Amino acid sequence: xxxxxxxxxxxxxxxxxxxxxxxxxxxxxxxxxxxxxxxxxxxxxxxxxxxxxxxxxxxxxxxxxxxxxxxxxxxxxxxxxxxxxxxxxxxxxxxxxxxxxxxxxxxxxxxxxxxxxxxxxxxxxxxxxxxxxxxxxxxxxxxxxxxxxxxxxxxxxxxxxxxxxxxxxxxxxxxxxxxxxxxxxxxxxxxxxxxxxxxxxxxxxxxxxxxxxxxxxxxxxxxxxxxxxxxxxxxxxxxxxxxxxxxxxxxxxxxxxxxxxxxxxxxxxxxxxxxxxxxxxxxxxxxxxxxxxxxxxxxxxxxxxxxxxxxxxxxxxxxxxxxxxxxxxxxxxxxxxxxxxxxxxxxxxxxxxxxxxxxxxxxxxxxxxxxxxxxxxxxxxxxxxxxxxxxxxxxxxxxxxxxxxxxxxxxxxxxxxxxxxxxxxxxxxxxxxxxxxxxxxxxxxxxxxxxxxxxxxxxxxxxxxxxxxxxxxxxxxxxxxxxxxxxxxxxxxxxxxxxxxxxxxxxxxxxxxxxxxxxxxxxxxxxxxxxxxxxxxxxxxxxxxxxxxxxxxxxxxxxxxxxxxxxxxxxxxxxxxxxxxxxxxxxxxxxxx
Numbered sequence: 001x002x003x004x005x006x007x008x009x010x011x012x013x014x015x016x017x018x019x020x021x022x023x024x025x026x027x028x029x030x031x032x033x034x035x036x037x038x039x040x041x042x043x044x045x046x047x048x049x050x051x052x053x054x055x056x057x058x059x060x061x062x063x064x065x066x067x068x069x070x071x072x073x074x075x076x077x078x079x080x081x082x083x084x085x086x087x088x089x090x091x092x093x094x095x096x097x098x099x100x101x102x103x104x105x106x107x108x109x110x111x112x113x114x115x116x117x118x119x120x121x122x123x124x125x126x127x128x129x130x131x132x133x134x135x136x137x138x139x140x141x142x143x144x145x146x147x148x149x150x151x152x153x154x155x156x157x158x159x160x161x162x163x164x165x166x167x168x169x170x171x172x173x174x175x176x177x178x179x180x181x182x183x184x185x186x187x188x189x190x191x192x193x194x195x196x197x198x199x200x201x202x203x204x205x206x207x208x209x210x211x212x213x214x215x216x217x218x219x220x221x222x223x224x225x226x227x228x229x230x231x232x233x234x235x236x237x238x239x240x241x242x243x244x245x246x247x248x249x250x251x252x253x254x255x256x257x258x259x260x261x262x263x264x265x266x267x268x269x270x271x272x273x274x275x276x277x278x279x280x281x282x283x284x285x286x287x288x289x290x291x292x293x294x295x296x297x298x299x300x301x302x303x304x305x306x307x308x309x310x311x312x313x314x315x316x317x318x319x320x321x322x323x324x325x326x327x328x329x330x331x332x333x334x335x336x337x338x339x340x341x342x343x344x345x346x347x348x349x350x351x352x353x354x355x356x357x358x359x360x361x362x363x364x365x366x367x368x369x370x371x372x373x374x375x376x377x378x379x380x381x382x383x384x385x386x387x388x389x390x391x392x393x394x395x396x397x398x399x400x401x402x403x404x405x406x407x408x409x410x411x412x413x414x415x416x417x418x419x420x421x422x423x424x425x426x427x428x429x430x431x432x433x434x435x436x437x438x439x440x441x442x443x444x445x446x447x448x449x450x451x452x453x454x455x456x457x458x459x460x461x462x463x464x465x466x467x468x469x470x471x472x473x474x475x476x477x478x479x480x481x482x483x484x485x486x487x488x489x490x491x492x493x494x495x496x497x498x499x500x501x502x503x504x505x506x507x508x509x510x511x512x513x514x515x516x517x518x519x520x521x522x523x524x525x526x527x528x529x530x531x532x533x534x535x536x537x538x539x540x541x542x543x544x545x546x547x548x549x550x551x552x553x554x555x556x557x558x559x560x561x562x563x564x565x566x567x568x569x570x571x572x573x574x575x576x577x578x579x580x581x582x583x584x585x586x587x588x589x590x591x592x593x
Contacts, residue, residue: 019044026052031073033059037066040075049076099568099575101179105168106562109181109572113188114201117571121544121558122210123184124569125589127165128542128560129340131227136162154220157187171574181572191216203552206544207256207344207587214255219512231255231342234335234531236376239314239328239469241386244321248386249379251335252504253531256587257308258344261359265303272297296362298583304345304363308332309374315440316396317469320387328469333376336533341371343588348550358549362583365543369590371536396468398435399443406434406449429453430463439468465505479505486510538590546586559585 015027029040033055043050052058056066106128110120126132136143140159147153164170164182171179191213192199198209217228235254240247266272275295282289309331317328347359379385406429429437436456437449456462465479478500485507486496491514499510541561548554557570559580566577 032071032075033066033069034071035067035069101173101575103171103173103179105166107574108165108171109179109574111181111183112571115203116188117556118204118206118209119188120571121556122206123161124558125542127162129230131230135227137166151186154216157190161187179572206556215509215512230339232531233338236333236335238331241319241321241328243319243326246321246384246386256342256344258346259304260307260346261299261361262303262307265299266297268298271295296360298362300364314469320389334374335376336531337536339532339592341538341590345586365582365588367540369538375536396439398438402438402446402449403434405446432466433462435466482507534592537593539593541591542589543585544587545584
């Protein structure tokens with residue numbers, strides 16, 4: 001009953017013909033139905049998989065009791081993962097060549113536990129860094145001997161991973177060119193416990209898992225050396241009032257340099273246009289072009305960096321110099337450069353119909369990178385600072401009806417399910433994001449606010465507490481909603497203030513910070529967070545690639561530069577790479593020269 005392909009193969013098109021005749025759009029893959037009401041459901045209207053919250057009720061109409069159902073077939077996600085793994089490994093043979101498997105210390109693979117390739121790639125990346133090796137491999141015996149509960153001890157599990165990966169004991173290459181590798185079951189169970197995403201077997205975003213790992217490292221290394229600080233750097237934000245020309249500086253910490261990809265900066269537009277025309281003509285004849293010869297838009301990393309450093313206009317900026325609203329120019333620079341810089345290319349975005357997509361582009365990533373153009377200069381002698389805010393400016397008036405509609409929009413239709421999954425918006429849009437949208441569109445209505453949200457969904461401060469531009473106090477102002485939440489957990493107001501300041505008003509990280517800074521909380525003085533700093537020249541030592549249409553499906557692999565050679569780690573498959581696809585990566589690790 002499946003679809004008939006252009007070459008006559010496939011099914012008989014019965015399901016599609018039934019939809020055309022009856023307009024009934026949903027089809028359920030019976031072998032994927034589970035007791036908890038999950039199944040593969042295809043909508044011919046949307047031409048994609050959807051979810052049915054009343055699946056049990058609808059199946060009961062046909063006499064099917066989901067309580068008695070057992071999953072017997074692979075879901076489409078599982079089939080896609082299987083296909084991706086096979087196709088990707090073939091693709092990574094580099095034009096059909098045969099990659100040479102490699103084993104030994106530092107060349108140990110990790111078994112895929114079911115969509116755990118994102119975890120495998122991030123862990124492999126961390127354990128090429130000397131700080132992680134010193135912490136968890138060189139001192140492994142100390143962790144093993146002192147732990148009373150090894151399965152639930154984060155540092156023990158990290159040490160266990162490090163020793164296993166670097167010992168070479170589990171990386172003997174077998175005749176079928178695969179090594180058994182290690183199976184990080186206990187580690188994944190521990191780090192995922194209680195987390196709504198990482199506790200599941202669904203595919204996840206490697207960059208989000210990387211940041212989550214840094215949170216765990218901070219929590220479990222209080223008053224000790226935290227190897228995660230090798231990634232930490234300070235970001236400087238400069239805002240200049242366009243009316244008075246006076247300026248204001250602020251700083252925040254970050255662990256990943258996220259760069260937007262400017263599609264207008266494509267440098268092979270003619271070749272791409274010719275390829276797209278040839279592709280349309282070929283498909284019109286019922287044929288397909290060989291994917292091996294695809295021509296992707298090419299963009300230089302320099303263009304991405306230009307977008308990062310260029311100034312942006314801040315509308316409705318409250319200037320303390322003119323005591324009223326005006327506009328301002330905001331520029332962002334890097335104040336300190338870490339020992340290891342992780343760069344994320346923001347390839348995941350939204351189409352105009354809100355469907356999440358991945359930009360299929362090639363970004364030229366240099367082996368040696370000089371980021372001196374990003375270096376912050378700090379306040380200049382000829383600059384005049386904006387006066388400190390005295391009192392409170394009038395609170396912005398926001399259309400409450402639009403706020404309410406925005407808060408509910410994400411849960412109104414099944415069509416937005418993929419959108420919510422990919423951007424972690426499970427209960428509508430975040431309230432603080434809704435406030436931003438209504439404020440910056442000046443109460444222009446739902447359509448304008450919705451468009452603003454679509455354009456700013458990947459902003460790093462998208463869901464942070466909203467403060468009207470220009471009204472930020474020089475002194476830290478804790479989120480008024482977060483303080484009572486933390487106090488309600490048994491902590492003092494002073495502890496809540498200090499923790500929220502250290503974590504930029506992030507409640508979850510603030511609670512972790514309190515647990516990991518007990519001795520610091522006994523001292524009321526505030527200390528500036530420490531940052532490593534040095535030269536801004538780097539070399540590429542690893543990159544993580546993602547294959548698939550979104551972060552929720554597909555597969556991750558990592559290429560690592562070891563002993564002057566590029567090596568690919570594809571779960572438990574480890575081999576020398578002859579032509580690493582550096583231009584198709586997602587996360588890039590650069591080491592200071």
